[in-house]
Amino acid sequence: ACSMALQATADPLPSWNDTHAKTAIVEYVASVTDPTSEQFVPVAARIAVFDNDGTLWSEQPVYFQLTYALDTLKEKAKKDPSLINSPALKAAAAGDLKTLMAGGMSGLQEVINASHSDMSVMAFQQSVKQWLATARHPKTNMRYDAMIYQPMLELLSYLRDNSFTTYIVSGGGQQFIRAFSEKAYGIPPQQVIGTALHAQYELIDGKPQITKKPDVSFLDDGPGKPVGIATVIGKKPIFVGGNSDGDFEMLEWGSSNELPSFGLIVHHTDAKREFAYDRDSHIGKLDKGLKQASSRGWLVVDMKEDWAKVYPKTP
Amino acid sequence: ACSMALQATADPLPSWNDTHAKTAIVEYVASVTDPTSEQFVPVAARIAVFDNDGTLWSEQPVYFQLTYALDTLKEKAKKDPSLINSPALKAAAAGDLKTLMAGGMSGLQEVINASHSDMSVMAFQQSVKQWLATARHPKTNMRYDAMIYQPMLELLSYLRDNSFTTYIVSGGGQQFIRAFSEKAYGIPPQQVIGTALHAQYELIDGKPQITKKPDVSFLDDGPGKPVGIATVIGKKPIFVGGNSDGDFEMLEWGSSNELPSFGLIVHHTDAKREFAYDRDSHIGKLDKGLKQASSRGWLVVDMKEDWAKVYPKTP
Ligand SMILES: [Ca+2]
Ligand SMILES: [Ca+2]
Incomplete structure (x- = not known):
């Protein structure tokens, strides 16, 4: 009972500044989890999906x-x-x-x-x-899996504490992300959807294994993201987080939910603590999403303004 | 506390006769859920997968x-x-x-x-x-989704009560099964893996939808079943249930788990209450599995001998 009380009063998003972004997230989560609210969403429908590169961890100078x-x-x-x-x-x-x-x-x-x-x-x-x-990152000299975003880790936990199921839906390789997603994000393998190579069941010296074969069998990017969600989850998400135009269709798909939904775009505005890029970037290009976010009601998170901290181990 | 005590003492499998099959299942579940046992399996690894046609519901005279x-x-x-x-x-x-x-x-x-x-x-x-x-079944005149196996419903519940996650892994259509799996089996969409047609994200009059397109994109049968499991779940199951040689590789995959595993084959031996078929059937052919079950340690469930009841609404 004591820890429950703590959970209810402690700030669930301590690495988010007290700006509009944080307020919008907290108000949305409060409303869909309040059984007396018209916005209430049953637990089974509390599906949250997140892009990985540039949304949960860095992606510069190259993926x-x-x-x-x-x-x-x-x-x-x-x-x-x-x-x-x-x-x-x-x-x-x-x-x-x-x-x-x-x-x-x-x-x-x-x-x-x-x-x-x-x-x-x-x-x-x-x-x-x-x-x-x-391996170490050329700019930060950090482990790559230490370059995950502390505010997004808090958001993932906050959603899970409110009975959301959190998924990764990434253009990156599904089995690549699974190698670290549980440890880094608390997201188990069955909640990781990604681009996949062909796979084959084989007996090697009598022992069965799944072998990765050449060529992509499923490209989980752009319009492929809603397809991946429909295939693996079979439910429309109510919370969608991304950072580039490769997430546009996934954001649009979430917004078409009859239930109250939330779209979030991480905007890379912080050249000092991370990287600053959008429209002209060769990686994580964000143009259409930035233009339409306001009319579509998606929250654009300004990393520089909205985040008190970027990585877990940096100030 | 009262309901916990009830749960612990009530028979979890009342529609199973007191034969070896029931004993084997109960002993296995007891051992992998006992923290003091060498056979103990952590909750996250308690993955159970079941074929659908002929394993969870009937499949004769045609799928x-x-x-x-x-x-x-x-x-x-x-x-x-x-x-x-x-x-x-x-x-x-x-x-x-x-x-x-x-x-x-x-x-x-x-x-x-x-x-x-x-x-x-x-x-x-x-x-x-x-x-x-x-629609009504030509032989029983029952609804098709009433021709689900009561003993298997009990097994699914029993496993879930013991913190297993239960999946369907079917050669049948994934979106077809999702239309009834939650109501019929208590298995939500995200735990249904099946054969899939190509799918496409489209805007129809400005509204996004996932459209089913012609031709199979993933055949979830035979060696495709372990591939489907590796793709969607990303973990090897410890409990595998099937009924035909289309489940052979999935059973073999489960048996290769380093953790204690259980393989179960539903053998259709009851022409009176259901159907009797195996080696020579055009549907649900079971030959290799029947030959190798004993040497591989898989339980062959004899529907006639081991099940006190077949469908929920029949005696
Ligand atoms: Ca991205
Ligand atoms: Ca079958």
């Missing part, structure tokens, strides 16, 4: 998963140089992102195939965990 | 979803005869299953496309619910 792919490719090439058998892979192994990106999606797909496929899901996640333990 | 497809096709053809534009669809609309089946998968796919696609998921599920409300 962290791409850094993992390049690091892994370099390691593999050391042991077997014959792997580097195309211009795209050569550029990737040399860290020449400009040439790699100029090759478009097909070059990127080659890198993903070479670094992410033809291994078991378990071996892949082990490799991601090892990488996270040793 | 109920096929009956839905044929009934729907006939209704649609009444309004628009031009829909029936191929030999397979002609056979289907005439109820000529023999000719339809002789055409193999491609004919069946035509029927599925014509009856299941080019509509919103919501409209589709509404159609399934309407069909369930009016």
